[in-house]
Amino acid sequence: MTEAPTNGFREQPAWLVAAAVVVVAQAGLALALFGPARQWSAVTDDRPVLSGRHPLHLYHGTLGASAFRDHRTATCYDPAFQAGYPKTPVFDGGSRPAELFALLGGRGYRPAAYKFGVFVFLLLIPVGFIAAARGAGLPGGAAVLTGCFGVLIGWCPAVRFMLEEGQLDLLGAGLAAAVFVPWLGRYAKHPGPESCLVLAGLALIGWYAHPLVWLGLFPIVLVFYLVCAPQHGPGWHLGLAGITSAGIVPNAWWLVDWGKYWWLRQPSAEDNIPLPGVFEVLGGPGDYANLCAGLPGGPVVPLVAIGGLVLVWAAGHRAAAWLAFVAAVLAVLTARLSAAWPRVPADVPGRVAPLALAFLAPAAAFGVWEVLRRAHAAKVGSVLVAVGLLTVGWADGPGAPLAHATGVHTPPFVLGFTAEQQQLLAAIDAHTGPSARILWDDAEARSGRSWSALLPMYTNRAYLGGLDTESEIEHGHCALADQRLNGRPLVEWTDAELTDFCEWYNVGWVVCRGGSTAERWGKYPTAKAVARLSEGGQPVVLFKITRNHSFVLKGYAVWTSADAQRIVLTDVRPNADGYVDLSLHVFEGLRVYPSYVKIDSFPDPTGRDPINHIRLRTPGPVPRITLVWEHP
Structure with a gap:
């Protein structure tokens, strides 16, 4: 057994140039994601990404970064x-990368910071695969091939779908x-500061990106520990404990909330569906062929990887070989x-x-490298x-x-609002105000529909629906949604x-689509259509509801301002019973100032709303009341 990995970038620095070529190729493919012209300005302008759930993550990332500050x-x-x-780590967990991008990009709503973060994340894909190969002890040339495989995996249909949907948390983890x-295999063979620091950094990133993915590594780490622990002394065990702590302790500030609010969701009878049987899980050959359908090369790369694992084992990197195999099987x-x-x-x-294929990528690359070497x-x-990837990335x-010939899928994101969406935003600005909410029709989802999560950023209005x-x-x-109000047919x-x-x-006001939804609101006596528009070929009608607007249901107060930092009421006067009822859901951790005003709750008299609303009890008139959510 050698004392240190050999044939790496330190011994053969020329391979760093080839690795840089792979990263530059990835940069071209990443720019194509923001437009076929591959212009840097598409990353730095103010057009938001409207594909998939990106708008939701951008919105929550902005709120989360502001709350963290x-x-x-x-x-x-x-x-x-x-x-x-409540915006929590459970809803929406996918916004954590966006929160990081927003923190680094500065205060306020910054679509450019989010897009720049996505671009940098894409560059990390080949870097990560090259690092994985070096962790497995592969030579520099095989590491470069692994980076090339990583690029192909990163743009295969399955991963491209996740990227389109905004699942950066899953991809990052x-x-x-x-x-x-x-690198666990590296730690088993060459324990030391380098492998400890790399593993600690990866644990920190993994726990932050997606705890469930990282918890899924527990069986692998357990097997690794049981196999390798007897061969090492106390320092090795302390190092592994430090790696674990480095992942959990720095993330404890939000993991506590992740556990606390895990069950803050709508109950479902489907939650108790029993686990499938063993034979259902194992399936047949066709089921495994389906898993390979969206991967680059189909079943070819996994088959090559099997031979590569044998070669990695024979080359002396046994821990890396069997860990990759166990991880892929899991x-x-x-x-x-x-399924x-x-x-x-x-x-x-x-x-x-x-x-699974990513775990096998270093072995597959080493198998190809060995064939080419011989x-x-x-x-x-x-x-x-x-160089071929560089050509695909920049000269296609x-x-x-x-x-398309190499299996790389880079259709661009939907960037910025369409002319129809801009007209709808203008109509909302012209015909509505902040004195009441807008009921938003969440018709069946389709590409670009989730843009409504950004509505408060562009209209300064409050909404029912439109979030997710x-x-x-x-x-x-x-x-x-779907011609149903509160789950009941409209x-x-x-x-x-x-x-x-x-x-x-x-x-x-009500924004509704065509069909029976608009027809029903059109028959409501106090509803009047003030704008008729269209979006994606579907008619959109903005109705005004003639009524006295007030967020105060009982008592009196002037609704001065409301955002994710604070809600301010002025000239507050309670009713004869000594309280003021607000049209706002209550949430644990809300605090009211001045402190002699007490916060309580009361239910929907119809029983349709499962969440109580806020009731403020005060002994008399108050010139100003501020509601702030403070971490309980």
Whole structure:
């Protein structure tokens, strides 16, 4: 057994040039994601990414970064949607990368900072795979090939879908895991400060990106410990404990909230669906072929990786070889369990399959490297592959024929609002005001529809609906979606019930799509169409509800301001019973100033809203009351 890894970048620094070529190639592909012209200005301008759930993450990232600056927590209370709801690490967990981008990009709403963060994240993909290869002890040339494989994996249909949906948290945790596992092998063979620091940094990133992915590594780490622990002394054990602590302790500030608010969601009968049987999980050959369908090369790369694992083992990197094998098998079993379990979304197996391949990428690259080396073409072959990727990244023609030929999928994001969406924003600005909420019709989701999560940033209005149709938190129950209001068919609501709904939630306007939804609101006596527009070929109608606007249901107060930092009421006068009722959901941790005013709650008299509203008890008139969410 050698004392230190050899044939690396220190011994052969020329391979760093080839590695840089791979990163530059990735930069070209990443720029293509922001427009076919590959212009840097598309990354730095103010157009937000509207694909998938990117708008939701951008919105929550902005709120979370602001809350962290003020209170050192990313959890906050947002009154701009759903009559007030908690933005937590559970909803929305995918916003953590966006929060980091927003913190680094400066105060305020900055779409450019988010896009720059996405761009940098994409550059880390080949860097991560190259680092994984070096962790496995592979020579510099094989590490460059691994980086090339990483680029192909990063742009395969399965990963491209995750990127389109804005699942940077999953991708980031998966990339960190793919590097962490081979570096565990490095730690087993060459324990020391370098491997400890790398593993500690990866644990920190992994826990921050997605705790569930990192918890999934526990069986691998447990097997690793049971196998390798007897061979080492106390220092090795302390180092492993330090690596674990480096991942959890710095993330404790938000992991506590992640555990605390985990069950803050809408209960579902589907939660108790039993686990599938063993034979259902194992499946048949066709099931495994389906897992390979969206991967570069289909089943070819996994088959090459099997031979590569044998070569890695024979080269003396045994811990790296068997850890990669165990990690890949565990990932495949997780994908099969996800496919056989009805409760799990159908796209989850497709997300896990690239992770399994990522664990095997260094072995596959080493297998190719060894074949080329024995043919005396390893150096030339590796350089040609890197240059080929550079050509695909920067010199591909119209229609991207080279990209399609290599299995690289880089259709650009949806950037900025369409002319129709801009017209709708202008209509909202012209026909509505901050004195009441806007009920937003969450019609069936399609590309670009989630842009409504950014509405408060561009209109300074409060909304019911429009935040996230996939949210399961109870606060989202007050929604108009798929011709249903509060989960009940809209056509079944009487005019009196709609009046009560508008009073309870202080609804002053309704934005609805065509069909029976617009027809029902058109029949409501106090509703008047003030704008008729379209979006994506579908008619959009803005109705004004004629009623007295007030966020105060009982008592009197002037609604001065409301944002994720504070809610300010002035000239507050309680009713005869000594309280003021607000059209706002209550949330644990809300504090009221002055302190002699007490915060209480009261339920929806109709029983339709599962979350109580805020009641302020005061002994008399108060010139100013401030509501602030403080971490309890």
